[in-house]
Amino acid sequence: MKSRLKNYLSITKKEWNGMVILIIIMLAVLAAPYIYQYFHKDNSIDLKDFDKDVALLKQAKGGGAQGYGNESLSDEKIAEPVMFVFNPNHLPAGQWRHLGLSARQISIIQHYEAKGGHFNRKEDVQKIYAITSDDYRRLAPYINIPHAGYTANKLSAGEVVELNGADSAKLTRVHGVGPAFAARIIAYRKRLGGFLNKEQLKEVYGIDTAKYAEIKNQLSINPANITKIKINEVDFEGLRKFPYLTNKQTNAVIQYRQQHGNYRSVADMKNIAILDDIILRKIEPYLVFK
Numbered sequence: 001m002k003s004r005l006k007n008y009l010s011i012t013k014k015e016w017n018g019m020v021i022l023i024i025i026m027l028a029v030l031a032a033p034y035i036y037q038y039f040h041k042d043n044s045i046d047l048k049d050f051d052k053d054v055a056l057l058k059q060a061k062g063g064g065a066q067g068y069g070n071e072s073l074s075d076e077k078i079a080e081p082v083m084f085v086f087n088p089n090h091l092p093a094g095q096w097r098h099l100g101l102s103a104r105q106i107s108i109i110q111h112y113e114a115k116g117g118h119f120n121r122k123e124d125v126q127k128i129y130a131i132t133s134d135d136y137r138r139l140a141p142y143i144n145i146p147h148a149g150y151t152a153n154k155l156s157a158g159e160v161v162e163l164n165g166a167d168s169a170k171l172t173r174v175h176g177v178g179p180a181f182a183a184r185i186i187a188y189r190k191r192l193g194g195f196l197n198k199e200q201l202k203e204v205y206g207i208d209t210a211k212y213a214e215i216k217n218q219l220s221i222n223p224a225n226i227t228k229i230k231i232n233e234v235d236f237e238g239l240r241k242f243p244y245l246t247n248k249q250t251n252a253v254i255q256y257r258q259q260h261g262n263y264r265s266v267a268d269m270k271n272i273a274i275l276d277d278i279i280l281r282k283i284e285p286y287l288v289f290k
Contacts, residue, residue, distance in 0.1 A: 073104045085142050085211055088119045099139060105130040119145060122180075141206055144178050155218055163201075164194040164225035176214040181206065191241050193286050194226035203243070228288045232262040244283050249274055263289050 081100030090113060096106045108130040119125055122143035126136045155161065155173050163185075171182035181204075188204045189195060198216050201207050207215075229242065231253070240250045252272050257263060260271075266284045269275055 073107055075102045075104055077102050081138070083138070083142055084208060085144050085206055087145055088122075088125050088143060089113070089145065099142075101131075101135065105135075121145065144180060146178060160218055160220045162225075163198070163219045163221050164189065165222065174215050174218045176211060181211075188243070191243050193228060193242075194223070195221050196223055196226065196285055197221060223285075226286065229286055231287045231289060232257065242283070242286070244279065244286075249279070265289055 077100050078097065082098045084099075086095065086099070088109075093106050093110065096109065097103075101109075105128075109128055112128060122140055122145060125131060125139065125143060126133075131139075153173055154175050161170050161174055168179070168182045168186060171177050171185060172179060177185070184204050184206060185201070192200070195201070198212075198219055198221060201216070201219075202209070202212050229239065236250060236254050239245065239253065240247055242250070245253070249272075252274055253269070256269075256272050260268075263269060266280055266287065266289075269280060270277075
């Protein structure tokens with residue numbers, strides 16, 4: 001019995017060696033994580049340094065300063081700017097905002113003025129480093145800076161200027177009209193041939209309802225000063241400058257005259273398909289058919 005049990009439990013030398021190796025492998029596997037941690041310690045994160053880095057990043061982006069509207073200064077602009085004629089000197093922040101400038105740009109302009117800066121010409125606005133070339137191109141047509149030399153020679157109460165005969169110097173005597181507006185009015189008057197009524201001033205670039213209301217009572221109109229178009233003699237280049245006709249309509253007027261002969265009255269022009277009654281009524285006072 002003992003002999004059988006001994007034979008059953010006995011192991012060979014190879015089996016003993018294999019068992020020792022297996023035990024060593026198991027111990028090595030169990031000890032591996034502890035050995036790894038001992039030789040490879042994790043670096044702890046210093047949250048203070050991290051917070052400092054975040055603060056520096058915000059400062060670099062302008063996010064840490066306070067400015068316009070008690071909000072963080074940013075480069076965000078409104079999607080649809082509202083354009084109007086303005087004097088950039090001491091313009092309220094809200095109006096700059098409507099014109100499409102960001103809070104950061106407004107803050108820089110106000111800082112410039114606080115240091116004694118002044119805009120003497122519209123080009124001075126472009127010198128503000130925060131104003132991009134695209135911003136300036138959009139704003140420039142609406143910048144109107146009154147000049148001391150003109151304010152001293154403005155119209156007296158009840159005095160008016162005849163719009164069709166006035167030169168640039170006379171137009172700048174009108175309150176609300178500076179050199180830029182005077183030049184635009186004269187340029188448009190030349191294309192038009194003269195103004196039939198003061199409402200046509202709204203067709204001049206930059207003169208909106210508010211500006212028109214400001215200047216209309218200082219102006220008068222003499223329709224006799226209108227230069228009319230000799231419709232049976234004018235060529236394409238001469239007629240295309242007239243603002244009430246498109247290039248396509250101008251070409252149609254010239255082509256119809258060449259095919260059917262001279263126009264006797266505006267009634268003959270009704271045969272041109274792309275000229276409707278509204279256009280014809282608008283251009284008739286400017287045409288001569290003789």
